[in-house]
Amino acid sequence: MSPEIRLAQQPEADALLGRSPLAALVGMLLDQQVPMEWAFSGPYTIATRLGADDLDAHEIAARDPEEFAALLSEKPAVHRYPGSMAQRVQQLCRFLVEEYGGDAEAVWADAATGKELLARLQALPGFGKQKAQIFLALLGKRYGVRPTGWREAAGPYGEQGSYRSAADITGPESLAKVRAHKQEMKAAAKAEKAAKAAKGT
Numbered sequence: 001m002s003p004e005i006r007l008a009q010q011p012e013a014d015a016l017l018g019r020s021p022l023a024a025l026v027g028m029l030l031d032q033q034v035p036m037e038w039a040f041s042g043p044y045t046i047a048t049r050l051g052a053d054d055l056d057a058h059e060i061a062a063r064d065p066e067e068f069a070a071l072l073s074e075k076p077a078v079h080r081y082p083g084s085m086a087q088r089v090q091q092l093c094r095f096l097v098e099e100y101g102g103d104a105e106a107v108w109a110d111a112a113t114g115k116e117l118l119a120r121l122q123a124l125p126g127f128g129k130q131k132a133q134i135f136l137a138l139l140g141k142r143y144g145v146r147p148t149g150w151r152e153a154a155g156p157y158g159e160q161g162s163y164r165s166a167a168d169i170t171g172p173e174s175l176a177k178v179r180a181h182k183q184e185m186k187a188a189a190k191a192e193k194a195a196k197a198a199k200g201t
Contacts, residue, residue: 005142006171009037013044021104022055022096023047024143026089028135028166029126034080036166036175042078046089049074057102061093091125099123108145114153117145133157137167 005018007027016023023043031039047055049071060068069086072078079085093102100106107124111117114136121132137157139145151158157165163177 004170006175007036007040007166007169008044009172009175010041010044013041016044016047016054020054021107022057022093024138025092025096025104025107025124025135026055028131028138029088029092030079030085031131031166036169036178039079040166045076045078046072057093057096057104060090061097061102063090065090088126095125108139108147111147113148114140114150117147117150118153134165134167137165141167 005014005024007017008014017027017040020043026043026046027040030042043055046060047053050059052059063071065087068090069083072082072086072089096102096104096107107120108117111120117139118132118136121127121135122129124132127135133154134157136150137154140150140154140158151160154167156162157167162168163174163181165178168178169175
Protein backbone atom coordinates (compact mmCIF):
# COMPACT_ATOMS: atom_id res chain seq x y z
CA MET A 1 0.00 0.00 0.00
CA SER A 2 1.22 3.51 -0.76
CA PRO A 3 2.10 5.86 2.08
CA GLU A 4 1.35 8.91 -0.07
CA ILE A 5 -2.33 9.22 0.77
CA ARG A 6 -3.78 12.67 1.42
CA LEU A 7 -7.51 11.97 1.66
CA ALA A 8 -8.07 12.80 5.33
CA GLN A 9 -5.72 15.80 5.24
CA GLN A 10 -4.49 14.66 8.68
CA PRO A 11 -1.05 12.98 8.90
CA GLU A 12 -2.01 10.16 11.30
CA ALA A 13 -5.29 9.40 9.56
CA ASP A 14 -3.64 9.44 6.12
CA ALA A 15 -0.81 7.21 7.37
CA LEU A 16 -3.40 4.63 8.49
CA LEU A 17 -5.10 4.79 5.08
CA GLY A 18 -1.71 4.23 3.48
CA ARG A 19 -0.82 1.12 5.47
CA SER A 20 -4.22 -0.48 6.10
CA PRO A 21 -6.33 -1.94 3.27
CA LEU A 22 -9.32 -2.22 5.62
CA ALA A 23 -9.04 1.44 6.64
CA ALA A 24 -9.07 2.44 2.95
CA LEU A 25 -12.23 0.37 2.35
CA VAL A 26 -13.96 1.73 5.45
CA GLY A 27 -13.04 5.30 4.46
CA MET A 28 -14.58 4.75 1.04
CA LEU A 29 -17.69 3.28 2.63
CA LEU A 30 -18.08 6.34 4.88
CA ASP A 31 -17.61 8.71 1.92
CA GLN A 32 -21.22 9.76 1.41
CA GLN A 33 -23.22 12.77 2.60
CA VAL A 34 -20.22 14.16 4.51
CA PRO A 35 -17.07 16.06 3.44
CA MET A 36 -14.43 13.70 2.05
CA GLU A 37 -11.84 14.51 4.74
CA TRP A 38 -14.38 13.70 7.46
CA ALA A 39 -15.16 10.34 5.85
CA PHE A 40 -11.54 9.31 5.33
CA SER A 41 -10.45 10.35 8.82
CA GLY A 42 -13.18 8.02 10.16
CA PRO A 43 -11.07 4.83 10.14
CA TYR A 44 -8.40 6.50 12.29
CA THR A 45 -11.05 7.77 14.73
CA ILE A 46 -12.56 4.26 14.96
CA ALA A 47 -9.13 2.65 15.51
CA THR A 48 -8.24 5.20 18.19
CA ARG A 49 -11.51 4.62 20.03
CA LEU A 50 -10.91 0.87 19.86
CA GLY A 51 -7.48 1.47 21.39
CA ALA A 52 -5.75 0.01 18.32
CA ASP A 53 -3.17 1.06 15.72
CA ASP A 54 -5.16 -0.52 12.90
CA LEU A 55 -8.63 -1.82 12.12
CA ASP A 56 -9.32 -5.53 12.46
CA ALA A 57 -12.24 -6.97 10.47
CA HIS A 58 -12.67 -9.89 12.90
CA GLU A 59 -12.83 -7.59 15.91
CA ILE A 60 -15.27 -5.13 14.34
CA ALA A 61 -17.50 -7.92 13.00
CA ALA A 62 -17.73 -9.50 16.46
CA ARG A 63 -18.52 -6.27 18.34
CA ASP A 64 -21.91 -5.74 19.95
CA PRO A 65 -23.82 -3.60 17.39
CA GLU A 66 -25.14 -1.18 20.00
CA GLU A 67 -21.69 -0.71 21.54
CA PHE A 68 -20.12 -0.17 18.12
CA ALA A 69 -22.82 2.37 17.17
CA ALA A 70 -22.19 4.21 20.44
CA LEU A 71 -18.46 4.23 19.67
CA LEU A 72 -19.07 5.93 16.31
CA SER A 73 -21.62 8.32 17.84
CA GLU A 74 -19.23 9.74 20.46
CA LYS A 75 -18.49 13.38 19.80
CA PRO A 76 -17.04 14.22 17.38
CA ALA A 77 -19.15 11.64 15.55
CA VAL A 78 -17.48 9.56 12.85
CA HIS A 79 -20.29 10.39 10.38
CA ARG A 80 -23.42 12.49 10.09
CA TYR A 81 -25.37 9.23 10.48
CA PRO A 82 -23.16 7.29 12.93
CA GLY A 83 -25.75 4.64 13.82
CA SER A 84 -26.52 3.51 10.28
CA MET A 85 -22.87 3.79 9.22
CA ALA A 86 -21.78 1.67 12.20
CA GLN A 87 -24.15 -1.00 10.91
CA ARG A 88 -22.68 -0.73 7.41
CA VAL A 89 -19.09 -0.92 8.65
CA GLN A 90 -19.94 -4.08 10.59
CA GLN A 91 -21.72 -5.58 7.56
CA LEU A 92 -18.63 -4.90 5.45
CA CYS A 93 -16.33 -6.47 8.05
CA ARG A 94 -18.56 -9.55 8.42
CA PHE A 95 -18.51 -10.02 4.66
CA LEU A 96 -14.71 -9.72 4.59
CA VAL A 97 -14.43 -12.29 7.40
CA GLU A 98 -16.76 -14.74 5.64
CA GLU A 99 -15.45 -14.30 2.10
CA TYR A 100 -11.80 -13.29 2.54
CA GLY A 101 -10.81 -14.52 6.00
CA GLY A 102 -10.89 -10.93 7.25
CA ASP A 103 -8.14 -9.83 4.86
CA ALA A 104 -9.32 -6.70 3.02
CA GLU A 105 -6.33 -6.72 0.66
CA ALA A 106 -7.40 -10.15 -0.60
CA VAL A 107 -10.28 -8.40 -2.39
CA TRP A 108 -7.82 -7.04 -4.95
CA ALA A 109 -4.53 -8.90 -4.40
CA ASP A 110 -5.10 -11.57 -7.07
CA ALA A 111 -7.69 -9.93 -9.33
CA ALA A 112 -6.52 -10.64 -12.87
CA THR A 113 -8.46 -7.88 -14.63
CA GLY A 114 -10.08 -4.56 -13.86
CA LYS A 115 -13.45 -6.06 -14.72
CA GLU A 116 -12.96 -8.86 -12.18
CA LEU A 117 -11.85 -6.40 -9.52
CA LEU A 118 -14.85 -4.15 -10.18
CA ALA A 119 -17.17 -7.15 -9.75
CA ARG A 120 -15.50 -8.01 -6.43
CA LEU A 121 -15.81 -4.44 -5.18
CA GLN A 122 -19.46 -4.24 -6.23
CA ALA A 123 -20.14 -7.40 -4.22
CA LEU A 124 -19.03 -5.62 -1.02
CA PRO A 125 -21.88 -4.42 1.23
CA GLY A 126 -22.43 -0.69 0.75
CA PHE A 127 -20.55 -0.52 -2.57
CA GLY A 128 -22.71 0.35 -5.57
CA LYS A 129 -21.24 0.66 -9.06
CA GLN A 130 -20.11 4.28 -8.69
CA LYS A 131 -18.43 3.73 -5.30
CA ALA A 132 -16.78 0.56 -6.62
CA GLN A 133 -15.47 2.43 -9.69
CA ILE A 134 -14.11 5.28 -7.56
CA PHE A 135 -12.36 2.83 -5.22
CA LEU A 136 -10.97 0.91 -8.22
CA ALA A 137 -9.57 4.20 -9.56
CA LEU A 138 -8.17 5.00 -6.11
CA LEU A 139 -6.41 1.63 -5.99
CA GLY A 140 -4.93 2.18 -9.44
CA LYS A 141 -3.91 5.81 -9.07
CA ARG A 142 -2.75 5.90 -5.45
CA TYR A 143 -2.00 2.34 -4.35
CA GLY A 144 -0.41 0.91 -7.50
CA VAL A 145 -3.03 -1.86 -7.85
CA ARG A 146 -3.35 -2.02 -11.64
CA PRO A 147 -4.78 -5.21 -13.09
CA THR A 148 -5.24 -5.28 -16.87
CA GLY A 149 -7.98 -2.86 -17.97
CA TRP A 150 -8.32 -1.15 -14.59
CA ARG A 151 -8.76 2.33 -16.09
CA GLU A 152 -11.53 1.15 -18.41
CA ALA A 153 -13.29 -0.70 -15.58
CA ALA A 154 -13.13 2.42 -13.41
CA GLY A 155 -14.97 4.38 -16.12
CA PRO A 156 -14.54 8.17 -16.05
CA TYR A 157 -12.87 7.93 -12.61
CA GLY A 158 -9.95 6.06 -14.16
CA GLU A 159 -9.08 8.89 -16.55
CA GLN A 160 -5.60 10.32 -16.18
CA GLY A 161 -5.42 13.96 -15.14
CA SER A 162 -9.06 14.15 -14.07
CA TYR A 163 -10.35 15.71 -10.85
CA ARG A 164 -13.56 13.80 -10.29
CA SER A 165 -13.23 11.85 -7.07
CA ALA A 166 -11.22 10.72 -4.05
CA ALA A 167 -8.95 8.86 -6.50
CA ASP A 168 -7.56 12.18 -7.76
CA ILE A 169 -6.65 13.79 -4.43
CA THR A 170 -2.97 14.30 -3.65
CA GLY A 171 -3.28 17.38 -1.42
CA PRO A 172 -5.34 20.52 -0.65
CA GLU A 173 -5.09 21.89 -4.23
CA SER A 174 -6.45 18.75 -5.91
CA LEU A 175 -9.09 18.42 -3.16
CA ALA A 176 -10.32 21.92 -4.06
CA LYS A 177 -10.46 20.94 -7.77
CA VAL A 178 -12.44 17.76 -7.03
CA ARG A 179 -14.82 19.74 -4.82
CA ALA A 180 -15.32 22.32 -7.59
CA HIS A 181 -16.03 19.53 -10.11
CA LYS A 182 -18.64 18.00 -7.78
CA GLN A 183 -20.32 21.39 -7.35
CA GLU A 184 -20.41 21.84 -11.14
CA MET A 185 -22.01 18.41 -11.55
CA LYS A 186 -24.63 19.20 -8.89
CA ALA A 187 -25.42 22.54 -10.54
CA ALA A 188 -25.75 20.87 -13.95
CA ALA A 189 -28.06 18.17 -12.56
CA LYS A 190 -30.18 20.84 -10.85
CA ALA A 191 -30.42 22.87 -14.09
CA GLU A 192 -31.40 19.73 -16.04
CA LYS A 193 -34.10 18.92 -13.49
CA ALA A 194 -35.45 22.49 -13.67
CA ALA A 195 -35.48 22.35 -17.49
CA LYS A 196 -37.42 19.08 -17.46
CA ALA A 197 -39.90 20.50 -14.95
CA ALA A 198 -40.37 23.61 -17.12
CA LYS A 199 -41.07 21.42 -20.18
CA GLY A 200 -43.68 19.49 -18.25
CA THR A 201 -45.66 22.59 -17.34
